[in-house]
Amino acid sequence: MARFLTLSYLLLVTLIYVSTRTIQKNGDTPTFDEKNKDHWNLQAQWILRTKLASALNTRVAKNVILFLGDGMSITTLAATRVYLGQQYGHLGEELKLSFEAFPYTGLAKTYCVDHNVADSACSGTAYLSGVKANSGTVGLSAAVKRGDCKGQRDGLHSVTGLMDWAQKAGKGTGFVTTTRVTHATPAASYAHSADRRWEADSDMPKKGLRCEDIATQLIRGRVGRKIDVILGGGRKNFFPITQKDPEGYQGHRSDGADLIREWKIKKEALKQTYKYVYHKQGLLSLDENVYDSVLGLFAHDHMPYHLEAGDDDPTLSEMTQKAIQLLKKKRNGFFLFVEGGRIDTAHHETKARKALDETAEFAKAVEAALRMVDLSETLVVVTSDHSHTMTYSGYSKRGTDILGVVNKNNATDHIPYTTLSYANGPGYKVLDAHHKRYNVAKDDSFTHLNYTYPSLVPMPRETHGGEDVAVFAKGPWAHLFTGNYEQNFLPHAIAYAACMGPGLTSCNS
Numbered sequence: 007m008a009r010f011l012t013l014s015y016l017l018l019v020t021l022i023y024v025s026t027r028t029i030q031k032n033g034d035t036p037t038f039d040e041k042n043k044d045h046w047n048l049q050a051q052w053i054l055r056t057k058l059a060s061a062l063n064t065r066v067a068k069n070v071i072l073f074l075g076d077g078m079s080i081t082t083l084a085a086t087r088v089y090l091g092q093q094y095g096h097l098g099e100e101l102k103l104s105f106e107a108f109p110y111t112g113l114a115k116t117y118c119v120d121h122n123v124a125d126s127a128c129s130g131t132a133y134l135s136g137v138k139a140n141s142g143t144v145g146l147s148a149a150v151k152r153g154d155c156k157g158q159r160d161g162l163h164s165v166t167g168l169m170d171w172a173q174k175a176g177k178g179t180g181f182v183t184t185t186r187v188t189h190a191t192p193a194a195s196y197a198h199s200a201d202r203r204w205e206a207d208s209d210m211p212k213k214g215l216r217c218e219d220i221a222t223q224l225i226r227g228r229v230g231r232k233i234d235v236i237l238g239g240g241r242k243n244f245f246p247i248t249q250k251d252p253e254g255y256q257g258h259r260s261d262g263a264d265l266i267r268e269w270k271i272k273k274e275a276l277k278q279t280y281k282y283v284y285h286k287q288g289l290l291s292l293d294e295n296v297y298d299s300v301l302g303l304f305a306h307d308h309m310p311y312h313l314e315a316g317d318d319d320p321t322l323s324e325m326t327q328k329a330i331q332l333l334k335k336k337r338n339g340f341f342l343f344v345e346g347g348r349i350d351t352a353h354h355e356t357k358a359r360k361a362l363d364e365t366a367e368f369a370k371a372v373e374a375a376l377r378m379v380d381l382s383e384t385l386v387v388v389t390s391d392h393s394h395t396m397t398y399s400g401y402s403k404r405g406t407d408i409l410g411v412v413n414k415n416n417a418t419d420h421i422p423y424t425t426l427s428y429a430n431g432p433g434y435k436v437l438d439a440h441h442k443r444y445n446v447a448k449d450d451s452f453t454h455l456n457y458t459y460p461s462l463v464p465m466p467r468e469t470h471g472g473e474d475v476a477v478f479a480k481g482p483w484a485h486l487f488t489g490n491y492e493q494n495f496l497p498h499a500i501a502y503a504a505c506m507g508p509g510l511t512s513c514n515s
C-alpha cells in the first residue's frame with residue numbers, strides 16, 4: 007500500500023503542476039478510473055496532505071487583485087466546469103475552474119439594506135467600501151435612498167473604499183470591465199451616486215436638483231482622476247451628443263463635455279505619460295514600460311459578449327494582462343479590480359450559453375493573472391456580487407451536454423426538460439394548443455448562442471437570486487476569507503492584508 011501511494015502521489019503531483027490551466031483535473035490519474043476505490047481514496051489523501059503541508063501566509067499583501075464575476079452564482083460555476091471541461095475533451099463534472107483550486111473559500115451574504123436580493127450597485131458598495139447600502143446606489147451609505155440627489159450632494163453619507171485606500175497607501179490603481187466603465191459595478195469603486203443610472207448628465211431627471219454624473223466623477227473625481235488604468239466599454243458617456251466617435255457612434259452627453267480630451271489634459275498637467283486607446287490593436291501594441299496612465303474605451307456601450315466579439319475587441323484576459331503589466335511597475339504595489347460583467351447580462355436574458363461562456367472567459371482571466379504575479383506578495387480574491395435564478399437539475403448521465411435536455415425523462419407529463427432552467431425571465435414558454443407544456447426537445451436550437459432557456463415565470467428580464475455567493479482567496483492572509491460572513495467584510499479583510507484603509511491592518515495591529 008505504501009509503495010502504491012508514493013507512486014500515485016508522484017503521478018498526482020505531476021498532473022497538478024502540468025495542468026495549471028483554466029480548468030484543472032481534480033487529481034484524476036491515468037492509472038485509475040472512477041470505478042476503482044483507489045482513485046477516490048488517493049485523490050482525497052492528496053487533498054488532505056496538501057492542506058496539512060500548507061503554511062499560513064501572513065506577509066503584507068503588496069498587491070491585491072479583486073476579481074468579480076457579476077451574477078456568477080455557485081450554480082453558474084458548477085455548470086461552467088462542464089461547459090469548459092467538455093471543450094477540452096473531458097466529461098467535465100470532475101474538473102475545477104482556475105480559481106476553484108484556491109486554498110481558501112468562504113460564503114458571502116449579499117442582501118442590501120432595503121431589499122432581500124441585491125443589485126450590483128448596493129452589492130458593489132459593500133464589497134468595495136465595506137458598508138452595506140440601498141439598491142441602486144453606489145458609494146453612499148443606506149442613509150441615502152435611491153434617487154436622492156440632495157443626499158448625494160451634501161456628502162455626509164459618502165463612503166470610500168479599496169480604490170481610495172490603495173491610492174492613499176501610494177499604490178497604483180486600476181480597473182478592468184467588460185461593461186461600460188460607468189456601469190454600477192466599476193462605478194462603486196470610484197463614484198458616489200444616488201442612482202446607478204446617472205452614468206452621464208443626460209441620464210439625470212430634467213427637473214429638480216442636478217447631481218454630478220458617474221462619467222464626470224471618473225475623470226474629475228478625487229478618486230476617479232487618480233486611477234492609473236481604466237479598461238472597458240461605454241465610450242458614449244464621455245463625449246457630446248453632437249460628436250461622433252471613430253466608429254461613427256454619437257456621444258451621449260448633453261453638457262458638451264469631452265471627458266476623453268479632459269482626461270488627456272489632466273494627465274499632461276501632471277507630466278504623466280498617458281495613452282488613450284479604443285481597440286484591441288491599440289491596447290496590445292502599447293508599450294507598458296512607457297505609460298503611467300492608460301484609458302481604454304473599447305466599445306460605444308457594453309463590450310460585446312465573447313461569443314459575438316470581433317477582431318477589434320480585446321478579451322477580458324488581454325485587458326487583465328495589460329493592466330497588470332502597467333501596474334506592476336508601481337513601487338508600492340497595486341490594487342486592480344477586474345469585472346467579468348456580462349455573465350449577469352446573459353443570465354438576465356436567460357441565455358445560459360452566453361452566461362457560461364462569459365464565466366469561462368472570466369476563469370481564463372484569473373488564470374492569466376496568476377501566471378504574472380508573485381503569489382507570496384499578491385492577494386487574489388475571486389467572488390461575485392449576487393446570484394441568479396438558474397438551476398442545474400438532474401439526473402443526466404455523466405458528461406451530458408450541460409446546455410441540452412436531461413437524458414432521463416422523468417417528468418410526469420413525459421415531456422423532456424433542460425438541465426439548466428430559470429425561475430423567471432424571458433425564456434418562459436407558453437403551453438401548446440393542447441395545454442401541454444412546451445416541448446423543448448422540438449427546439450433544435452440549444453447550440454444557438456441566443457437560445458433562451460426555459461423559465462417558470464414570464465418576465466422581460468430574469469431577476470437576481472438571494473442566496474450567498476462564493477469567495478475564493480489565494481496569497482497573503484487568504485485564510486481570513488473562510489467562513490460565512492456579510493459581503494461588506496471583504497474590503498476590511500483585504501485592507502488588513504494590504505496595510506491600507508482606516509481600519510485594523512496587519513501592520514498596525
Ligand SMILES: *[C@@H]1O[C@H](CO)[C@@H](O)[C@H](O)[C@H]1NC(C)=O
Binds near residue numbers: 455456
Ligand atoms: C443574438 O442576439 C443579438 C441581440 O441580442 C443579435 O445582435 C445577434 O445577431 C444574435 N446572434 C445570432 C447568431 O443570431
Ligand SMILES: CC(=O)N[C@H]1CO[C@H](CO)[C@@H](O)[C@@H]1O
Binds near residue numbers: 414415416
Ligand atoms: C420516479 C421515477 O419515475 N423514476 C424513473 C425515472 O426514469 C428511470 C429511467 O427511465 C426509471 O428507471 C425510474 O424508475
Ligand SMILES: [Zn+2]
Binds near residue numbers: 126350351354
Ligand atoms: Zn444584474
